[in-house]
Amino acid sequence: MTQSEEGLDLLRSLIRIDTSNPPGNEEAAVQFIEAWLRKEGIASEIFSPAPRRGNLLARLKGKKTGEPIVLLGHIDVVPAAEAGWTEPPFSGAVRDGYLYGRGTVDMKSDVAAQIMAFATLKREGITPERDIILLVTCDEETGGQMGVGYMLDAVDELSDAAFVLSEGGSIIEEEGVLHAQVSVAEKKICQFMIRAHGTGGHASMPHKDNANDKIVRAANRIASHNWPIRRNRVATRYLTGMLKGKKFKGFTFSTLSDALRRKSFRAFIGDNAVYNALLRNTAALTMLKSGVKVNVIPTESEATFDARILPEEEHEHFLAQVQKVAGRDVEVVPLSRGDSIPSRYDTDFFKAIRRVVKARKGNIPVLPFITTGATDLRYFRGMGITAYGFSPIILSREEHLTMHSVDERISVEGFTEGLDATYAIVKELAAYSPAD
Numbered sequence: 284m285t286q287s288e289e290g291l292d293l294l295r296s297l298i299r300i301d302t303s304n305p306p307g308n309e310e311a312a313v314q315f316i317e318a319w320l321r322k323e324g325i326a327s328e329i330f331s332p333a334p335r336r337g338n339l340l341a342r343l344k345g346k347k348t349g350e351p352i353v354l355l356g357h358i359d360v361v362p363a364a365e366a367g368w369t370e371p372p373f374s375g376a377v378r379d380g381y382l383y384g385r386g387t388v389d390m391k392s393d394v395a396a397q398i399m400a401f402a403t404l405k406r407e408g409i410t411p412e413r414d415i416i417l418l419v420t421c422d423e424e425t426g427g428q429m430g431v432g433y434m435l436d437a438v439d440e441l442s443d444a445a446f447v448l449s450e451g452g453s454i455i456e457e458e459g460v461l462h463a464q465v466s467v468a469e470k471k472i473c474q475f476m477i478r479a480h481g482t483g484g485h486a487s488m489p490h491k492d493n494a495n496d497k498i499v500r501a502a503n504r505i506a507s508h509n510w511p512i513r514r515n516r517v518a519t520r521y522l523t524g525m526l527k528g529k530k531f532k533g534f535t536f537s538t539l540s541d542a543l544r545r546k547s548f549r550a551f552i553g554d555n556a557v558y559n560a561l562l563r564n565t566a567a568l569t570m571l572k573s574g575v576k577v578n579v580i581p582t583e584s585e586a587t588f589d590a591r592i593l594p595e596e597e598h599e600h601f602l603a604q605v606q607k608v609a610g611r612d613v614e615v616v617p618l619s620r621g622d623s624i625p626s627r628y629d630t631d632f633f634k635a636i637r638r639v640v641k642a643r644k645g646n647i648p649v650l651p652f653i654t655t656g657a658t659d660l661r662y663f664r665g666m667g668i669t670a671y672g673f674s675p676i677i678l679s680r681e682e683h684l685t686m687h688s689v690d691e692r693i694s695v696e697g698f699t700e701g702l703d704a705t706y707a708i709v710k711e712l713a714a715y716s717p718a719d
């Protein structure tokens with residue numbers, strides 16, 4: 284078997300192990316990886332935070348101890364019902380050059396590529412400068428407490444990592460510009476709900492103190508609020524790096540501040556869900572809860588929002604603004620929140636990724652990026668560890684959009700190329716040797 288065939292075979296095996304979270308059942312998957320690595324002569328340790336859950340840690344010993352480099356991947360996936368899929372989501376079927384399955388994009392393909400790269404270093408007899416740790420975790424899709432959270436408590440050394448590489452950025456074409464997004468930050472989670480109280484009664488006699496009316500009005504004000512565009516360091520660098528010199532309606536992009544003075548450009552940002560999220564706090568109305576019967580006016584009503592705020596924004600400040608926008612008829616109740624400290628991008632790790640991308644793809648821009656969703660990397664960034672989200676497996680826009688959706692799939696060709704590129708990056712990381 285060639286290395287590409289081996290990698291594909293490994294990925295198909297991982298897809299066939301159903302790690303839908305909830306409930307997770309990742310133990311079977313990490314046991315499979317443990318056995319796979321054992322055949323390569325690589326020992327690994329399994330950590331069980333709960334029955335049927337599991338994390339795996341394997342290590343290639345480096346020349347020096349301390350400050351390991353961590354390849355991080357989560358093995359759980361979001362659930363998938365069979366309806367609507369061209370091939371069943373846990374079959375690992377290949378059809379017309381595509382591998383179908385839950386986790387082909389998020390992120391078993393990266394896990395397979397990391398395992399392959401890890402084994403290839405060993406096969407080629409390369410001793411890394413620092414320990415390289417392969418960390419396969421559970422529970423990412425529901426917050427990561429049993430995965431990365433658990434592992435950080437269990438293994439002190441992880442808090443001493445020099446660098447962590449996981450998901451969040453990719454090589455992608457946008458606005459006709461092929462470029463690499465290396466995620467160095469993510470939006471901060473700031474979920475909240477608004478709650479209103481009112482007077483009950485028979486629906487045949489409507490009055491002015493209906494809890495639902497208050498929620499509908501307040502939720503509408505929040506949902507339609509135009510949060511101001513806020514330039515921030517990473518988004519400015521990203522958009523400028525990609526768009527500089529590009530022609531828009533009536534002007535040529537030179538700087539972000541200049542572009543944002545133009546109505547046409549502000550409209551362009553507003554219409555692009557990703558760029559919009561890079562420059563604004565956002566609040567999406569996701570759940571509505573109220574009422575028990577069609578002819579009963581309820582006394583309480585709730586609407587829940589998933590807000591993602593910019594790295595520079597403070598939770599309290601944002602929630603105070605939400606209360607102002609929502610008005611006095613409702614109370615704003617904070618739910619969960621997350622912090623995010625952006626990683627620096629003037630590092631040897633960023634340079635290593637840039638070298639690999641340019642060697643393989645030519646002189647395309649390699650740019651820092653903000654992931655709009657949350658990943659396990661926030662745990663590491665929160666401790667001040669440099670952590671990037673980047674996968675060199677190239678996905679088309681169409682494949683990208685199948686993430687968490689039906690027909691999640693990856694082209695076999697893209698995956699094969701990604702295997703090679705992942706190895707090239709890991710090889711660079713193995714040579715990382717900072718001056719003491």
Ligand SMILES: [Zn+2]
Binds near residue numbers: 357389390423450
């Ligand atoms: Zn993921």
